Amino acid sequence: MSHKSFVWICLLPLAAVTAAFFLLPMARLLVTGAEGPRGLAEYLAILVEPRYRATLVNTVLLAAATTVATLIIATIAGLFLQRHRFPGRAVLVAILTFPLAFPGVVIGFMIILLAGRQGLIGDVSARLTGDKLVFAYSIYGLFLGYLYFSIPRVILTIMAAAQKLDPGLAEAARSLGAGPFAVLRDVILPGLAPALVASGAIAFATAMGAFGTAFTLATNIDVLPMLIYTEFTLAGNLATSAALSVGLGVMTWLILALARSFTGNSVAAAG
Amino acid sequence: MRDRIIFALQLLFTLIVAAFLAVPAALSIAAGVTVNYFRGIQSGVTLQWVAQVLDLYAGTIMASIAIALGTLLVTLVVGVPAAYALYVRGGRLARLVEEIITLPVAIPGLALALGLLLSYGGFGNFRRSWLFILAGHVIFTMPFMVRSVMAIFASIDVKSLDEGAASLGAAPWRRFVDVIVPNAAPGILAGSLMVVTLSLGEFNLTWMLHTPLTKTLPVGLADSYASMRLEVASAYTLIFFVMIIPLLVAMQWIGERGSAK
Amino acid sequence: MDRREGECEVTMMIRHGAALKVENCGKTFADGTCALARATLDIAQSETLVLLGPSGCGKTTLLRIVAGLEMPDAGGRVLFDGKDLTRQPIEKRNVGMVFQSYALFPNMTVAENIGYGLRIRGVSRLERAARVAELITLTNLGGLEHRRIDQLSGGQRQRVALARAVAIRPSVLLLDEPLTALDAALRERLRGELNGLLRTLGITAIYVTHDQAEAMELGDRIVVMRKGAIAQVGTPREIYFTPADRFVAEFVGAANIIEAPIESGDLILPGGRQPVGSTGSRARAVAMVRPETIRIVDADKASLTGIVDSIRFAGDRQRIIVRDAAAIPLALDVPHTIHVRAGERIGLSIAADSIRLLPAEG
Ligand SMILES: Nc1ncnc2c1ncn2[C@@H]1O[C@H](COP(=O)(O)OP(=O)(O)O)[C@@H](O)[C@H]1O
Ligand SMILES: [Mg+2]
Numbered sequence: 001m002s003h004k005s006f007v008w009i010c011l012l013p014l015a016a017v018t019a020a021f022f023l024l025p026m027a028r029l030l031v032t033g034a035e036g037p038r039g040l041a042e043y044l045a046i047l048v049e050p051r052y053r054a055t056l057v058n059t060v061l062l063a064a065a066t067t068v069a070t071l072i073i074a075t076i077a078g079l080f081l082q083r084h085r086f087p088g089r090a091v092l093v094a095i096l097t098f099p100l101a102f103p104g105v106v107i108g109f110m111i112i113l114l115a116g117r118q119g120l121i122g123d124v125s126a127r128l129t130g131d132k133l134v135f136a137y138s139i140y141g142l143f144l145g146y147l148y149f150s151i152p153r154v155i156l157t158i159m160a161a162a163q164k165l166d167p168g169l170a171e172a173a174r175s176l177g178a179g180p181f182a183v184l185r186d187v188i189l190p191g192l193a194p195a196l197v198a199s200g201a202i203a204f205a206t207a208m209g210a211f212g213t214a215f216t217l218a219t220n221i222d223v224l225p226m227l228i229y230t231e232f233t234l235a236g237n238l239a240t241s242a243a244l245s246v247g248l249g250v251m252t253w254l255i256l257a258l259a260r261s262f263t264g265n266s267v268a269a270a271g
Numbered sequence: 272m273r274d275r276i277i278f279a280l281q282l283l284f285t286l287i288v289a290a291f292l293a294v295p296a297a298l299s300i301a302a303g304v305t306v307n308y309f310r311g312i313q314s315g316v317t318l319q320w321v322a323q324v325l326d327l328y329a330g331t332i333m334a335s336i337a338i339a340l341g342t343l344l345v346t347l348v349v350g351v352p353a354a355y356a357l358y359v360r361g362g363r364l365a366r367l368v369e370e371i372i373t374l375p376v377a378i379p380g381l382a383l384a385l386g387l388l389l390s391y392g393g394f395g396n397f398r399r400s401w402l403f404i405l406a407g408h409v410i411f412t413m414p415f416m417v418r419s420v421m422a423i424f425a426s427i428d429v430k431s432l433d434e435g436a437a438s439l440g441a442a443p444w445r446r447f448v449d450v451i452v453p454n455a456a457p458g459i460l461a462g463s464l465m466v467v468t469l470s471l472g473e474f475n476l477t478w479m480l481h482t483p484l485t486k487t488l489p490v491g492l493a494d495s496y497a498s499m500r501l502e503v504a505s506a507y508t509l510i511f512f513v514m515i516i517p518l519l520v521a522m523q524w525i526g527e528r529g530s531a532k
Numbered sequence: 533m534d535r536r537e538g539e540c541e542v543t544m545m546i547r548h549g550a551a552l553k554v555e556n557c558g559k560t561f562a563d564g565t566c567a568l569a570r571a572t573l574d575i576a577q578s579e580t581l582v583l584l585g586p587s588g589c590g591k592t593t594l595l596r597i598v599a600g601l602e603m604p605d606a607g608g609r610v611l612f613d614g615k616d617l618t619r620q621p622i623e624k625r626n627v628g629m630v631f632q633s634y635a636l637f638p639n640m641t642v643a644e645n646i647g648y649g650l651r652i653r654g655v656s657r658l659e660r661a662a663r664v665a666e667l668i669t670l671t672n673l674g675g676l677e678h679r680r681i682d683q684l685s686g687g688q689r690q691r692v693a694l695a696r697a698v699a700i701r702p703s704v705l706l707l708d709e710p711l712t713a714l715d716a717a718l719r720e721r722l723r724g725e726l727n728g729l730l731r732t733l734g735i736t737a738i739y740v741t742h743d744q745a746e747a748m749e750l751g752d753r754i755v756v757m758r759k760g761a762i763a764q765v766g767t768p769r770e771i772y773f774t775p776a777d778r779f780v781a782e783f784v785g786a787a788n789i790i791e792a793p794i795e796s797g798d799l800i801l802p803g804g805r806q807p808v809g810s811t812g813s814r815a816r817a818v819a820m821v822r823p824e825t826i827r828i829v830d831a832d833k834a835s836l837t838g839i840v841d842s843i844r845f846a847g848d849r850q851r852i853i854v855r856d857a858a859a860i861p862l863a864l865d866v867p868h869t870i871h872v873r874a875g876e877r878i879g880l881s882i883a884a885d886s887i888r889l890l891p892a893e894g
Contacts (some may be wrong), residue, residue, distance in 0.1 A: 014350065106489075
């Protein structure tokens with residue numbers, strides 16, 4: 001057997017599995033999306049139909065808010081942890097990265113424990129003001145959940161990127177008279193830009209498509225994955241749900257591809 | 272002085288973030304062993320909820336472990352040779368294949384699940400079996416295995432190893448077994464941990480693909496969150512933590528060892 | 533208000549820079565490493581002081597203390613023109629620094645890099661452009677203004693780093709092995725350029741290097757350092773011809789270090805007697821002789837003889853190794869016009885004043 005044919009044989013199982021369980025289903029999804037009463041126009045419904053469009057806008061806003069908040073929080077904490085060595089730092093890093101493997105459902109439950117009917121925040125606020133603060137089941141709860149999901153990932157990325165920054169750059173800027181703020185603006189943040197773009201794109205794409213957290217928190221939050229789910233299971237609206245999920249998939253893929261073309265690195269969402 | 276204040280403020284901020292992540296997890300662990308969460312820990316500590324979960328949901332736990340191991344087996348058998356082939360062959364085709372198999376990570380699990388349902392929903396036996404969920408997990412985790420192994424190939428210059436073995440007269444498959452796989456072990460291990468961790472926690476796909484007879488741990492979790500008392504849901508989550516944390520620790524350990532080299 | 537005053541000061545210092553005083557500065561790092569023993573140094577206005585020593589001897593640490601990037605151990609002080617700046621962070625010290633890695637900002641062009649310090653100081657765009665253009669000319673970077681850093685060669689980067697540091701008219705220019713990252717030929721050329729530039733600017737400079745040739749050419753004075761301590765301070769000539777100890781003698785240039793007893797002003801060697809220019813006797817002395825100060829003479833008339841062991845071609849001269857003259861093989865540098873063969877017995881002549889007696893250690 002020649003080396004060349006051995007290489008092909010190595011690829012064959014992957015090709016078979018991918019074709020059967022990925023390419024074929026995706027093709028089927030595309031076709032189904034166009035098989036509804038509206039035909040191909042189904043694909044435009046996400047933009048044209050007011051209800052869908054409102055959901056789309058809602059989802060994009062939520063994802064954008066999540067991304068911005070995560071980037072700010074993770075940059076502050078990540079830079080801090082990368083720059084300073086102090087007792088307990090390792091524990092702090094462990095805590096901040098530990099939720100990395102939590103699936104969306106579990107994160108939903110974390111938010112319920114925090115801001116649900118028996119949650120900590122409600123408990124504390126009831127004691128302080130007599131008013132029980134419960135927001136786990138609203139879009140704010142979902143926002144908190146997506147933060148919970150994204151922060152560990154982004155912190156890790158930023159810490160890794162900050163470690164690779166040449167400390168001489170900041171020192172050089174300081175020697176030229178730059179104070180802490182100017183160093184951050186002119187050296188650190190530009191140096192972190194690829195990492196910020198990459199992890200921001202992942203946070204955004206994940207927040208767009210995440211289903212588990214929304215599902216756990218409530219079925220009546222108006223976001224795209226929940227819409228697809230209800231169209232499919234409750235309304236039995238195959239074409240719409242297929243078209244919507246194609247639209248969602250194209251959007252998340254585009255965001256990641258754009259980020260990748262900007263950073264030259266591979267970017268992949270998770271969860 | 273100014274530096275001290277900045278340090279303190281940043282530390283405080285980081286502590287708040289850590290608390291945001293750690294406090295709910297701690298609450299859930301506490302709730303899982305508390306007699307009555309509403310009355311607090313003074314109501315007593317108990318394992319009754321854990322026992323109840325094991326009673327009710329043992330099946331989902333076993334199913335998840337079985338599916339995770341099955342997924343691991345398939346990704347190993349399919350993914351490792353493929354990673355080798357993609358790395359050795361290189362070029363446009365390899366990049367295209369890599370791009371395609373990475374897509375399932377970029378597009379939401381919901382879409383993939385819908386596609387699978389639309390394609391195979393009619394095959395009743397397959398649809399009702401564990402294999403259906405397994406197929407979804409394999410597609411979702413495959414890129415992690417392939418990329419992890421390809422990364423190690425890139426770092427150990429596997430091409431010259433392969434050529435060295437070839438110069439000694441070994442046939443391609445012998446070289447693969449004797450030289451390639453042993454040298455890729457760290458990447459295979461890292462990829463395996465990732466695959467098992469992801470499969471154990473996978474919900475987006477699995478929720479759509481499962482049937483009442485094929486429930487996994489996360490599906491059971493969602494179920495308990497919706498219908499069980501808080502203590503039971505917490506105990507169930509606790510069990511999930513116990514399963515997932517060793518994997519996380521192992522992954523971090525490997526990562527540190529890798530970066531220390 | 534503050535800034536105005538600062539600028540006046542800067543303009544005044546264009547040609548001179550500040551006089552520096554490093555007083556009692558030592559550095560022990562948090563992990564217990566004592567990188568620098570307490571040292572005191574004076575650096576005159578517009579002087580170039582070279583810190584020379586092997587890797588790890590504390591040169592960078594001393595430079596960073598002057599820069600304000602490290603805090604000296606308690607009690608140490610750094611004074612610029614008599615003003616105590618020990619507690620001032622680097623951004624308040626007005627120092628121009630050239631890093632070994634150059635640390636050029638990859639997100640800025642050449643011109644933006646050079647103008648960065650001026651931008652921070654709030655210098656107007658017009659003035660900035662003029663100053664940048666001036667420096668571009670001075671450092672031979674014409675035509676590269678809008679290049680990105682990763683489009684530059686090593687030598688060009690080095691010049692951008694220098695131009696950037698000089699642009700702010702610093703009180704002192706600090707250079708940490710600025711040529712080490714370059715290949716040998718380029719290093720030699722840039723060394724000459726750098727020398728010219730430092731003279732033109734007439735600025736106070738501290739230059740760190742482990743390369744003695746660089747130190748000799750660039751330094752008004754050289755500080756030789758060893759294991760965190762200062763071994764000797766002096767002009768290049770002083771360092772070369774009258775090294776304070778064996779370490780300095782061996783580190784700066786090539787040296788024959790001979791251990792032998794002295795009897796009434798003569799070193800007693802296996803190959804004969806060699807006057808050292810002082811009277812008296814000693815049971816054990818350490819003497820240094822530079823290879824180029826030993827001349828070959830007729831063996832019959834010489835008081836010191838040896839046998840040619842090997843001859844090494846070294847381009848501009850030849851190095852001859854002679855055995856049996858002293859307890860160690862002696863190295864001689866002689867012109868190509870002299871012909872000897874291996875195994876030949878030759879006479880050696882060394883002027884008494886080119887022998888330097890070193891303190892015996894241990
Ligand atoms: N931040 C630091 N922490 C601990 N030790 C250090 C640090 N910086 C330098 N050192 C140690 O101090 C010594 C002197 O270092 P350095 O001044 O960089 O030497 P040089 O520049 O002469 O090569 C070395 O042994 C080095 O390992
Ligand atoms: Mg150094």
